Amino acid sequence: MGNLCVGWPQGAGAVLLLALLAGCGKEDMANLTNSVTDAASQVKQSVAEATTSQPVTDATAAAKAVLGPAGSMDLTLDAPLKVNGCYVQLIASPAGRSTVLQLKSYRDSEKAKEPFPSVFVRALVPTGTPAELNGQTVSADLFVMKEKDGPVWFTRAAPVKLKITSIVDKQVSAAIESGELFNTATLATVPVQGTFSGELQ
């Protein structure tokens, strides 16, 4: 699990920047300042609560949850789809099973309140180390759901070819080389393109 600086809440910063760009008034600014302060205190409180009762890793997760999504996915299904959040896991099994590479658009802690669009990518890979994956193309299952209770696009007939374009300091980039997704509403397949950029968890 990577270290994270929790001194300044990035999510709140983004809200402030957007507000300035939109040219809001004094009163709005006051509200925004309050919400920034609230968000900052929430982070502080979350971390404080987590560190007193939970292991450090949980405290970091709690802080991350408040901070908003990290990484992104850019997909083209029937239309372009920008997805905030890309969390990468490389799960090695101690018992001789395949290593699993997973990319999710949400954190584990968000499963109960899953944000949409939601994306899940999974590949069985022959290696357990990130360095060895760099530059490799793997067969991956890809699932996409644009909205809650909506149709699912997924690799029903065959997996997509996913190239791991770079892994530098836990920052993972990948791109779909080729593949098709089946749409559960239309029962038809569409070609899929996409790039992924996220942090190895």
Add this chain to the structure above:
Amino acid sequence: MKSSSSVLLAMAAAACLTASALAGPSHRDIDAAMDVHNQAHYQVETKELLANTQKLYENCFEAVGQLVGGASRGAGDRLPPKLVSSTRVGLEVLSRQATELQLHGETAGIDYMLRILPLEPPFGKAVEQFNASANGMAQAQRARMALQSTAAARNVALQKAQQLAQQGKLQEAFDAINKLWDETIALTVFLPLPEQQRIHDTMASQRAEIIANRNNLARADIIAKLETVSMAQAPNDKALLAELQSAADGLRTNAMVELGGQQRTGPQAVSYFLDEWRKNQMLALRHRGIMWAQRVKIGRTGASQAPPEDESFELAYQEFCGKMSTGLVSLIEAEAARAAAAEAPTLYRQHLDTLAPALSRIDDPTLADRATAALDQLAAKDANLAAEVQAYHQATDEFLRWRERAYGAVAAAYEKASPAFEALVVEQGKSGEGFSGMFEFKDPVAREARLIGSAPEILNVLTKRVLEQPTWIRNLSGLPNKKFCLARLHDRTFATAAWPDVTTAIGDMKLQLSVTEQLPPLTLAATAAVQSADIGDFAAVGGTIKGLYLDGLVSRFAALPDNYSLLLPLGPMPRELPAAQLLNHLMIRSDLQPMWVHHRYFFVDLSAPAAPAN
């Protein structure tokens, strides 16, 4: 045109689920007798009563056919008088036997009453034609003379029957009055209706009283006999729960506990209690069926003897199921509390193997999570195992969740292409012009199928409307013979489907879950995913209907055969209407030739040339 293989398949499925010699009315034999529970007899064994009644029905059907055929050919005056009178008496006896079957709490009794109804108008018309002919008038004259000459004897017979009734010999009185009545109507059938009525009136009130008193007595006796059967088969919930508690206590300190006369490990204890729960549920379902047979309303007969409606049995059983489900998890928790690190890996895998195939057959949505938590406690006893399990959770949990979501959506799209079987039954089974079916025409929320028309009348129409039609069924469990899967009872419908070949899909799923013979799945969800597919438990199957069967709800449940044990999951019983209403209620079964299969984690289109195998 049915293919020979589909016919063979339907026959095999029928044989698979038919415990008794009487298979019940079906697409192959719409006139067959409805099966009986045969749990309580009065005077004669119910099966014998049924066989006699069926024979009589067939004879009456044939006789009415001959009479109507003769009359329609303009030969009304040449109809054999003996056939006319014997058919009149036959229909009367048939009606009496139908009542007798109802007194036994048998749906077949209602069916025969309904089978008589369409015979009466054509019979009446044929008799009318005969009676209006010269031969008929001569026959009427002979009947009058015979009635006059036997008037005194009839009077004596009537008084004798009354005396027997007054002496409390109700069965003898019943037999005597029936004999008198049958002899009388064999003659009055040739007379004009007002004249018939005058003669019938001479014994009507005495006859009605004797029949009512005797039927009340018979019903009381049958209810008492059903009570005895019911008590002898009552499930012993408390004993099983106590045994479960004792086993959980024992496993906290010992690796083995004695159950059913054998020393058993924790996983073997779970297996034992799953078996015992299934046996207990079969007893409970039969018990409730017998309770229904005791409480069904049969006109005004026996109302005072029927035990009151009571939901406490169902509520107690629901509570018992909750405790069984909790108790099964407590066995694993007990193991987790006791087991040493060295024992944990073996116990963990054995518990997965034991519990996983049962998950899809237990109606408790919380069980998987509770059992997983207990299994994680057990895995935590060994650090290596815990790490391995944790990694496996991470590598498979989300994958399975997405597969479930995606293939559920695929199945939903396929399901839209045809009605669910229960919806098809309602749609095609509603009564309409010229058709007395299983649901009222105007019932907007029809669910509980019942005999509005007779079984042959329903099947005659239903088979034409639904055989070979596409439909889908849900919640299937593979039968032990591995040839058929049984779709659970749902809104009074259930079904069998030929076991679909999903080997490729299972192989693909195992590959994705990194499962081999040497490396079994390491979480409950993944183990259940693989094992449920191996044992033929599917979420839904779509296909074409190859067979239809009708069963009486009460009769079927009061003597539920062991091979119906997967008809319902382990868990609370489906809610039912008050028992008083249930005697004419039905269960409809179909045989399905699968076209697609939806497992919780995959979907296979069997009709596709190269079926997607994931």
